[in-house]
Each structure stands twice: as C-alpha cells, then as structure tokens.
Amino acid sequence: MALFEQIRVRLPRGARADAALAGGVFVLVAFPEGKLLGHGGDPLPSRVVSWLLVIVVCGALLFRRRYPVAVGWFTVVGTGAYYVLSDVDGPLVLVPIVALYAIAAQGRMQAAIAMAAAMVIGVGAATLTTASDVTGTAVFMLTGWLVAVVALGSGRHGRLAYAEEEARLRATEERLRIARELHDVIGHNISMINVQSGAALHRLKKDPAQAEAALSAIKAGSRDTLQELRATLDVLRRVDEDAPRAPTPGLARVDTLVGSANLAGLAVRIERTGAERALPARVDLAAYRIVQESLTNVARHSGAGHVTIRLAYGDRELTVAVEDDGRMTARPARPGGGSGIAGMTERARALGGELAAGPRPEGGFVVRARLPYGITGERWSGAADDQGPAGG
Known part of the structure; x- marks a missing residue:
C-alpha cells in the first residue's frame, strides 16, 4: 500500500489542468484534421483557415x-465558422461540448441550455439551407448528446454542492461539540474553583483546617483544568490522525464530581436503582x-446545602435526576453565553x-433527564466517538 501511495500520479490542477485539457483536445482534433487535409488536394487557403480555427478554438480552453x-x-461561434468556412469536416465540435460540460458543472444552467440550443439550431439550420451531409437523424443524435452532457455537468455540480454542504455541516457540528465540551468541562472546574476559593476565604480565620482543604481542592481543580485545556487543544491540533486515546468521561467517574462538590460545601449523595449495566458511550x-x-x-446559583443524584437504570433507558434544596427556583443564564440547561437539553434530545x-x-430545584439506550434521535457528532478531554 505504501508503494502504491508513493507512485500515485497527481493530476494537474488550476492553470496546468486547463493547459492539459486544451492540449489533449487539440491532439484529438488535430490528428484527424491532419489526415483529412492530407487527402483530396485541399487548397491552401482552406488548410490555413482550418488550422487557424482549430488552434484558436482549442486554445480558448486555456481561459x-x-x-x-x-x-x-x-467555441460555439468558432466551431460554427470552422464548418462554414473550411472544406474539412473535422471533429472540432468536441471543443464546445467540453466547454458546455464545464459550464453545466459550475451550475450555470441558463448559459449551458442556451449554448446547447444554439448549437442544435445552428446545425439544423445549416442542414436545411445547405447541401450538407448532416441528416435529421444526426441532428437528433446531436441533441441527445448535448442533453446528456448538460445533465452530466449538472449532476456533478449537484454532487459538489452536496459535498460542500456536508463539509459545512460537519464543521458546524464540530464547533458546537467543542463549545459544548469546553463549557461542560472547563466551565465546571472554574466554577468549582470560584466557589471553593470563596469558602476558603470565609473559613480562613475561623477554621484554618477546612480552609486548607478548600485551597488543596482549588490546587487540584486548577491542575485538572489545565490538563483538560491541554487535552482539548491537542484534539484540535490533530488533523487526519488517530482519535485521542484519553478515556471518555462517564458515570464511572461521577464520584470525582461528588468529591469536588463536597469540598465546595455541598453535601452530595448518590442513589442508584435498578440493575447497573454498561451504558452505550453516548448515554454514559x-x-x-x-x-x-x-x-x-x-454550586453557583442555588445556595443549596444538600444535593441528591438519582440514577435509575431501566430496561430501555437511564433516568438521571439531580435535586437540591436551594432557595432559588430558577437558574439564571450564564454570563458570557454559557449553555447551561439548554446544553443539557441538547444532549438529551440528541439521544x-x-x-x-x-x-x-417541596422547595429547591430539580433537573431530570430520560436517556434511551438505543440512539433514535437526531445525529450529534460530539457524542458517538467523543474522545474529548477527560478530567484529570
């Protein structure tokens, strides 16, 4: 495979591709042209006109x-002049057909249809008004060829447009995934650092031991945040490489979240019901x-003292509920455009x-999510193979 990759031929692009196309078409046209001019003793003026038109029409493909x-x-006008002025009936019609395909492939359908119609009308008029060897059947066949060329060009334009739209969609999904991960991972750690630093200041004189514990949690949280940030940047730098090998965060690490919340002054307990099972990566x-x-x-908004995390493992879905006894019955929007509840809702709906x-x-606030094990919702690029940054 490596050998084939090394010897793989790279096709020319841009101006080189145009030059190769013009040269290739010229060879296809000039070879039969030379053979035709070599028979029948054609006069010199006819030869000069034929070759000039061949060169000029083929050379136009450079632009x-x-x-x-x-x-x-x-090319349409030049080819028409060739068949009218020259005594040679060469295959120069290939050139406007090539140009017609290129125009249709760019999505310029009005121009392509007008050109095809002009070619059919011109050939038909010449057939009726001159003693041409071209018959009505030949005109009909030419019409079919031109329709096919326009259709092929239009199909290519459609495929390219679809591919570009898919690329834009993937880029948008990737930006959303990165924004969601940065918000959920780094935002969580920074918020906990903020709460823990406030607790440390409050306890510094009254309870130095608890203040020291809070400062230790801040140190650990800041270290984890730096690791998360480096991991995220490493993911962004990876282009056409293997996926990151860092484990995807899941409920197996929920105790780490609980420990961080406890150091921030929250009493958190976890209640699990149902038979625990290995969850699909997206659900986890x-x-x-x-x-x-x-x-x-x-931690940031409620003023709660106790939080209960309920994990209910059903036969077909996982139910997650986070309940607190805080005083606030609503959660304000995050300053700076954080996603908050909207981001959590997106994750649940994507599944x-x-x-x-x-x-x-009875007071307080609750977040309750139902997450089916089978993926039936809309596609979300950041869930399936999410190997995003994992907490330290």
Missing part, C-alpha cells in the same frame, strides 16, 4: 476557468455531563430522550 461562459460561446457521556452541569449550577428542569413543590 475556461476565468471566463467560462465567454469561452463557451466563443451525556449522563456524566448532565450531572456535572447540574452540580455546577447548584432521543428529554430533559426537564424546574422548581420542586
């Missing part, structure tokens, strides 16, 4: 990329991120599930 429509019409990641974002919101967030009747 087809810059002036596609102008070149197309020039989404559940982890929902718990992570919910704890971040509780064919749903997420609801709102105040509890």
Whole structure:
C-alpha cells in the first residue's frame, strides 16, 4: 500500500489542468484534421483557415476557468465558422461540448441550455439551407448528446454542492461539540474553583483546617483544568490522525464530581436503582455531563446545602435526576453565553430522550433527564466517538 501511495500520479490542477485539457483536445482534433487535409488536394487557403480555427478554438480552453461562459460561446461561434468556412469536416465540435460540460458543472444552467440550443439550431439550420451531409437523424443524435452532457455537468455540480454542504455541516457540528465540551468541562472546574476559593476565604480565620482543604481542592481543580485545556487543544491540533486515546468521561467517574462538590460545601449523595449495566458511550457521556452541569449550577446559583443524584437504570433507558434544596427556583443564564440547561437539553434530545428542569413543590430545584439506550434521535457528532478531554 505504501508503494502504491508513493507512485500515485497527481493530476494537474488550476492553470496546468486547463493547459492539459486544451492540449489533449487539440491532439484529438488535430490528428484527424491532419489526415483529412492530407487527402483530396485541399487548397491552401482552406488548410490555413482550418488550422487557424482549430488552434484558436482549442486554445480558448486555456481561459475556461476565468471566463467560462465567454469561452463557451466563443467555441460555439468558432466551431460554427470552422464548418462554414473550411472544406474539412473535422471533429472540432468536441471543443464546445467540453466547454458546455464545464459550464453545466459550475451550475450555470441558463448559459449551458442556451449554448446547447444554439448549437442544435445552428446545425439544423445549416442542414436545411445547405447541401450538407448532416441528416435529421444526426441532428437528433446531436441533441441527445448535448442533453446528456448538460445533465452530466449538472449532476456533478449537484454532487459538489452536496459535498460542500456536508463539509459545512460537519464543521458546524464540530464547533458546537467543542463549545459544548469546553463549557461542560472547563466551565465546571472554574466554577468549582470560584466557589471553593470563596469558602476558603470565609473559613480562613475561623477554621484554618477546612480552609486548607478548600485551597488543596482549588490546587487540584486548577491542575485538572489545565490538563483538560491541554487535552482539548491537542484534539484540535490533530488533523487526519488517530482519535485521542484519553478515556471518555462517564458515570464511572461521577464520584470525582461528588468529591469536588463536597469540598465546595455541598453535601452530595448518590442513589442508584435498578440493575447497573454498561451504558452505550453516548448515554454514559451525556449522563456524566448532565450531572456535572447540574452540580455546577447548584454550586453557583442555588445556595443549596444538600444535593441528591438519582440514577435509575431501566430496561430501555437511564433516568438521571439531580435535586437540591436551594432557595432559588430558577437558574439564571450564564454570563458570557454559557449553555447551561439548554446544553443539557441538547444532549438529551440528541439521544432521543428529554430533559426537564424546574422548581420542586417541596422547595429547591430539580433537573431530570430520560436517556434511551438505543440512539433514535437526531445525529450529534460530539457524542458517538467523543474522545474529548477527560478530567484529570
């Protein structure tokens, strides 16, 4: 395989491709032209006119990329003049057909149809008004060829447009995935550092031991954040390489989130019901991120003291609920455009599930998500093979 890659021929592009096309068409036209001129004792003026028109019409293909429509019409007019003025019936009609395909492939359908119609009308008129060897059947066949050429060019334009749209869609999805990961991973750690630093300042004089523990958590959190950031940047630098080998975050690491929240002053407990199972990667990641974002919101906005994380493993879906006893019954939007609840909702919907967030009747706030094991929702590029940054 490596040997084949080394000897693989690279096709010319740009101006070199135009030159190769013009030269190749000229050879195809000039070879039969030379054979025809060599028989029958054609007069010198006819030979000169024939060769000049062949050279000029073929040479026009050098400019087809810059002036596609102008070149197309020039080849049509030049080819028509060739068959009218020259005594030689060579295959110069190949040139306007090549130009016609190029115009259709660029999506200029009006110009392509007009050129094809002009060629058919011109050949038909010449057949009716002159003693030409071209018959009505030949005109009909020419019409079929031109329609096929326009259709092929239009099909190529459609495929290229579709490929470009797919590329734009993938780029948009990738930007959304990166934004979501940066928000959920780094945003969570920075928020916890902010809460823990406030707790450390508050306890510095009253309880130095707890203040020291909070500062240690800040140190660990900042180290994890730097690792997450480096991992994310490493992913962004990878082009046409293997996927990162860092493990994807999942519920197996939820205890790390709980420990960080405990150091921020929250009493967090986890309740699991149902038979625990190995979750699909998308579900596992989404559940982890929902718990992570919910704890971040509780630490920053609620003033809660206790949080309960409920994980219910059903036969077909996982239910995740994060409940707190805070005073605030709504979660304000993140300054700076953070996604918050909207981002969690996107994750759940991408799996064919749903997420609801709102105040509890007994006080506090709850985030509840239903995540089916089978992927039936819309495609989300950041979930399936997400090997994004994992927490330190």
